[in-house]
Amino acid sequence: MSLSGAWYLGLAAVVFTIGAIGLMVRRNVLVMFMCIELMLNAANLTFVTFARMLGDIGGQAIVFFVLVVAAAEVVVGLGIVVTNFRRRSTTVADDLNSLKG
Amino acid sequence: MLHVTLALVATRPAWPDILVFAASASVILIGSVGVVTARNPVHAALSLVMTLFGVAVLFIEQEADFLAAVQIIVYAGAIVVLFLFVIMFLGVDRHEDVTTEPLAGQRPLAFVLSAVTAAGVIAMAATAHWVTGAPQVVGPIQGHITDAASPAGETAQLGKQLFTTYLFAFEATAALLVIAVVGAVVLARRPPVPEHPDDERAESELSS
Numbered sequence: 001m002s003l004s005g006a007w008y009l010g011l012a013a014v015v016f017t018i019g020a021i022g023l024m025v026r027r028n029v030l031v032m033f034m035c036i037e038l039m040l041n042a043a044n045l046t047f048v049t050f051a052r053m054l055g056d057i058g059g060q061a062i063v064f065f066v067l068v069v070a071a072a073e074v075v076v077g078l079g080i081v082v083t084n085f086r087r088r089s090t091t092v093a094d095d096l097n098s099l100k101g
Numbered sequence: 102m103l104h105v106t107l108a109l110v111a112t113r114p115a116w117p118d119i120l121v122f123a124a125s126a127s128v129i130l131i132g133s134v135g136v137v138t139a140r141n142p143v144h145a146a147l148s149l150v151m152t153l154f155g156v157a158v159l160f161i162e163q164e165a166d167f168l169a170a171v172q173i174i175v176y177a178g179a180i181v182v183l184f185l186f187v188i189m190f191l192g193v194d195r196h197e198d199v200t201t202e203p204l205a206g207q208r209p210l211a212f213v214l215s216a217v218t219a220a221g222v223i224a225m226a227a228t229a230h231w232v233t234g235a236p237q238v239v240g241p242i243q244g245h246i247t248d249a250a251s252p253a254g255e256t257a258q259l260g261k262q263l264f265t266t267y268l269f270a271f272e273a274t275a276a277l278l279v280i281a282v283v284g285a286v287v288l289a290r291r292p293p294v295p296e297h298p299d300d301e302r303a304e305s306e307l308s309s
Contacts, residue, residue, distance in 0.1 A: 003122050008159065009226055011126050015133050015152070017219040022137035024211035030142050030188060034149050037180065038133050041156050044168075052163045057258045060165050061267050064259070067168075067175050068274040072281035074180050078187045079288030085191050086291075094204075 008049040016042035029081050029091045033074065040070050121162055129155035143194045146184045153177045167256040 019038030026032055044063045051059025085091055128151055135148030153176045160169035188194050263271050 003118055006226070007122060007126075008163070010223065011129065011159075013219055013222045013226070015129060016222070017215045018130075018133045018137055020218060021211055021215045024214070025208055026137065028142060028193070030184065030193070031136070031139075031145050034136050034145055034184065037149060037176070038136060038152060041152065041176075044172075045156055045159060048160055048163050048165045048168065051165070057255060057262050058266075060168055060255065060259050061262050063165070063168050064171065064263065065267075065270060065274060067171055068278065071175055071180060072277050074183060075281045075285045076288070078183060079285040082187060082191065083288050085193075091191065091193050 005049045005053040008045060012042040012045040012049070015039075015045070027092045027094055029084075029093055030078075032093065033077055033081075037070065037074070040066060118162065121158065125155040125158040125162070128152070129159075141194060142188045143185065146181055146188065149184075150177050150181050153181070164255055166254070167259055 016039050019035045019042065022035035022038065023032050026035065044066055047059045047063045047066070051057060051063075081091060084096070088095060090096070132148045132150075132152030132155060136145045136152065139145040139148055153172060157169040157172040157177075160166075160172060
């Protein structure tokens, strides 16, 4: 018998919070991307936990789709980072201030 | 008295489960704190791998074996390698100064906002009644992987659901992946050399 779902949900909430803190605090675009992956993983853990608690395989199906969307998002996002690096030679979000008044 | 004790033992989770959860939870937490605090982006990526492995262990613990395998293959095998590739390709794997705070008051504000978010999520989970009280909408998870009646367990069910109930979404993800590949190729392509010198001047002004 597994642990109750509350433990998994609490852990997922903590990981989501750590990812959110990282996204708001860090300057490097690549590290910010990794923090988004952390938050996506916390959400996936929640989905799998509810799939077990409710006995519904749909929770696992949506995790599958989240994985695919995350892969596509990372590919396009890193493409944008590379393109930006060619023009500005930086991956720091604060240096992208061309539109600053 | 004996019956009460037996009931307690029966409802209490077995110690291997507690051990597995504690070990993987500490791996996940150490890894995720490492992602946020690492000064070198390469170290952050390696900490991310650590977190992903911990989450995969928890997937197996919750009878999501297929998703655990996909998690390792897609996340740790493809996405993190892509991250590392870009980090080394751009040559940004040098230490970043994370001790100074460029924007005054940003970090305390980030911690306050995150604490509010976490408290809200946990309070909601603790107090809310589950109104999604319709379990087994698309079919129950039958048996464990070791169950002789359903040898493939939830993996077979997941596959069945993906190709019946979620068929349209599955095909849409195929289109999404193709679009992502085309977008990555277009973005990573070097821009053609401008033919007119005016364009070149405009471009250099833009990039300076």
